[in-house]
Amino acid sequence: xxxxxxxxxxxxxxxxxxxxNPAYNPYFCRYFWDDEIGKENxxxxxxxxxxxxxxxxxxxxxVLIGVxxxxxxxxxxxxxxxxxxxxxxxxxxxxxxxxxEIRAKKEENRVDKLLKLV
Numbered sequence: 001x002x003x004x005x006x007x008x009x010x011x012x013x014x015x016x017x018x019x020x021n022p023a024y025n026p027y028f029c030r031y032f033w034d035d036e037i038g039k040e041n042x043x044x045x046x047x048x049x050x051x052x053x054x055x056x057x058x059x060x061x062x063v064l065i066g067v068x069x070x071x072x073x074x075x076x077x078x079x080x081x082x083x084x085x086x087x088x089x090x091x092x093x094x095x096x097x098x099x100x101e102i103r104a105k106k107e108e109n110r111v112d113k114l115l116k117l118v
Contacts (some may be wrong), residue, residue, distance in 0.1 A: 002054065005031040012064050013073070020111050022074045024081035033057040045072040047079035049088065067115055075108035 038056020
């Protein structure tokens, strides 16, 4: 089941994400809870073209209360930035060969370092 973030959830998460200065404006994406990811697989977030980010429903409370998955959200926002800057075909090819993943992982690591400083 996929369920879109409520306005209250967005008002909690988006200002917090904005502080990390992500590559893509977090207010330009749509966010969804997905009960199929995060439980049995290692996927903590997923970007879907053109502007959707899915997070595991099982971590809903942790995302809303703390900073869990903030670096993952920034990682997915980086993919959104890549899609909008590269275009569909280039993004798809680079994604197929995991080229885009390298930069997105660096963005995730950058945010993780910021979290350790706080």
